[in-house]
Amino acid sequence: MTFRLYNTLTRQVEAFEPLQSGKVSLYTCGPTVYNYAHLGNFRTFLFEDLLRRWLEASGYEVFHVMNLTDVDDKTINGATAAGLPLRQYVQPYIDAFHEDRGYLRIRDASVYPRATDFIPAMIRLVEALLARGVAYRGEDGSVYFAIRKFPAYGRLSRVDTRELKAGASERVTSDEYTKEDVRDFAIWKAARPEDEKVGAAWDTPFGRGRPGWHLECSAMALELIGKHLGAEVLDIHAGGVDLIFPHHEDEIAQSCAVTGQDLFARYWAHGEFLNIRGEKMSKRFGNITTPRDLKEDGVDAGAIRLLMFQTHYRQQLDLTDDGLAAAQEASRRLGEFQNRLLETRSELDPPRLAQAAERLARDVAEGLNDDLNAPRAVAAMFTFMNEGNAALDAGERPGSAALRAWSNAEEVLGVTSKITSMRITGTGTTAPGGLQTRGEGTAELLDTSPADQSEELQKAWALQWAVRRKQAKGLRNYPEADRIRDLLRVAGWEVRDARDGSVEVVRIRRAS
Numbered sequence: 100m101t102f103r104l105y106n107t108l109t110r111q112v113e114a115f116e117p118l119q120s121g122k123v124s125l126y127t128c129g130p131t132v133y134n135y136a137h138l139g140n141f142r143t144f145l146f147e148d149l150l151r152r153w154l155e156a157s158g159y160e161v162f163h164v165m166n167l168t169d170v171d172d173k174t175i176n177g178a179t180a181a182g183l184p185l186r187q188y189v190q191p192y193i194d195a196f197h198e199d200r201g202y203l204r205i206r207d208a209s210v211y212p213r214a215t216d217f218i219p220a221m222i223r224l225v226e227a228l229l230a231r232g233v234a235y236r237g238e239d240g241s242v243y244f245a246i247r248k249f250p251a252y253g254r255l256s257r258v259d260t261r262e263l264k265a266g267a268s269e270r271v272t273s274d275e276y277t278k279e280d281v282r283d284f285a286i287w288k289a290a291r292p293e294d295e296k297v298g299a300a301w302d303t304p305f306g307r308g309r310p311g312w313h314l315e316c317s318a319m320a321l322e323l324i325g326k327h328l329g330a331e332v333l334d335i336h337a338g339g340v341d342l343i344f345p346h347h348e349d350e351i352a353q354s355c356a357v358t359g360q361d362l363f364a365r366y367w368a369h370g371e372f373l374n375i376r377g378e379k380m381s382k383r384f385g386n387i388t389t390p391r392d393l394k395e396d397g398v399d400a401g402a403i404r405l406l407m408f409q410t411h412y413r414q415q416l417d418l419t420d421d422g423l424a425a426a427q428e429a430s431r432r433l434g435e436f437q438n439r440l441l442e443t444r445s446e447l448d449p450p451r452l453a454q455a456a457e458r459l460a461r462d463v464a465e466g467l468n469d470d471l472n473a474p475r476a477v478a479a480m481f482t483f484m485n486e487g488n489a490a491l492d493a494g495e496r497p498g499s500a501a502l503r504a505w506s507n508a509e510e511v512l513g514v515t516s517k518i519t520s521m522r523i524t525g526t527g528t529t530a531p532g533g534l535q536t537r538g539e540g541t542a543e544l545l546d547t548s549p550a551d552q553s554e555e556l557q558k559a560w561a562l563q564w565a566v567r568r569k570q571a572k573g574l575r576n577y578p579e580a581d582r583i584r585d586l587l588r589v590a591g592w593e594v595r596d597a598r599d600g601s602v603e604v605v606r607i608r609r610a611s
């Protein structure tokens with residue numbers, strides 16, 4: 100089976116073939132660290148994480164570069180407003196970004212270059228563009244890319260450059276502009292007093308200033324793939340659809356003009372927007388949600404990944420409270436099923452589980468090979484869960500094939516919730532965590548968790564009480580709910596209610 104990916108450059112789904120056999124270079128535009136990255140940004144990063152994980156699961160060695168934009172119009176404005184040097188202003192947002200992607204189980208890139216650490220590479224790129232005559236110095240001291248000198252300009256975004264006025268003296272200096280505004284763009288911006296004030300200006304042979312945003316990605320990508328792979332063309336370049344123009348179009352112009360290559364990246368992959376109640380998530384609409392908001396609400400990362408992956412990356416996704424609650428419940432069920440699989444594991448698979456495992460592996464592979472059809476891969480996990488639960492209910496035990504198929508799917512998708520409420524109906528045996536069961540369907544929990552048990556079993560014990568407490572609250576039996584809260588506190592646990600109705604226990608201290 101070959102992996103097929105939609106290529107924005109050709110507007111077609113194409114068979115993927117890397118330049119060097121077995122190796123893939125992947126460049127993904129990272130966050131601009133002037134603020135906390137929001138869920139819309141993270142929808143893109145999660146799509147890229149899925150792409151990365153699927154390439155690795157398919158046997159490729161992936162060299163993944165994700166840059167951090169720490170010098171551009173936005174970070175300079177932020178630093179100016181805060182009255183801080185640029186590097187100091189952005190640092191908390193860089194730390195927060197790494198924290199957030201850790202929470203969302205996003206795999207580490209091979210390297211996270213910071214733009215301000217690559218100024219010499221950027222200077223060399225500007226010099227090369229000046230030497231080739233595709234860039235020129237304006238009377239304002241900035242350096243501009245002359246798009247007329249690069250006939251392939253517009254190939255990715257299909258912007259029509261014929262409309263441009265001949266001998267255009269008009270130029271654009273801001274990092275972001277629209278297709279109606281296509282003009283020569285600044286690759287190096289002359290230093291202004293506000294740049295100097297926050298430490299965002301460097302001396303160069305072509306004048307003191309700072310890089311334009313588009314130039315940064317070209318310079319870092321070329322520098323890093325040259326150094327690590329001896330290449331000057333990327334296999335895959337990915338980002339959000341909003342980056343196609345002008346950012347990626349300008350990256351191509353700058354890079355190809357200097358390498359002389361026909362392509363900067365062989366495949367261009369773009370993820371669609373995340374909307375909130377039909378509006379693109381943005382500061383302008385005041386509808387920003389960040390992963391840390393959801394984390395504080397007790398939402399498990401598996402639920403967020405599930406929510407994102409239930410819609411194909413090339414379709415817009417509307418985030419609603421109902422959608423999030425449904426994803427939390429579904430992710431919790433996947434997590435519970437996973438626990439069940441692990442608890443009942445044995446050696447050999449009974450025939451129906453062996454068949455279900457084969458189907459799961461095949462459907463996940465077929466789905467993801469088909470332009471990362473994650474909704475199909477996720478659906479295969481639910482089908483397997485239903486078949487698996489039925490088999491387990493009938494007393495069958497999963498063997499290595501079932502466990503392997505499941506963990507392979509979960510390894511790529513990462514959609515199961517770690518927050519699971521324990522099943523408290525017993526089967527007549529002594530269950531972990533001090534839960535003693537008496538006959539079918541009834542259970543009695545011990546008031547104290549045996550201290551010699553593993554942390555995992557003690558947590559299972561605490562979770563069972565937390566579920567009981569929730570039931571008591573549901574029945575308005577508040578004295579009982581309070582009693583349970585207190586007994587959990589004594590054992591060193593705090594109980595928290597999640598919005599989706601599930602419960603979570605958090606270790607506050609070790610039991611004495």
Ligand SMILES: [Zn+2]
Pocket residue numbers: 127128129316346350
């Ligand atoms: Zn970029």
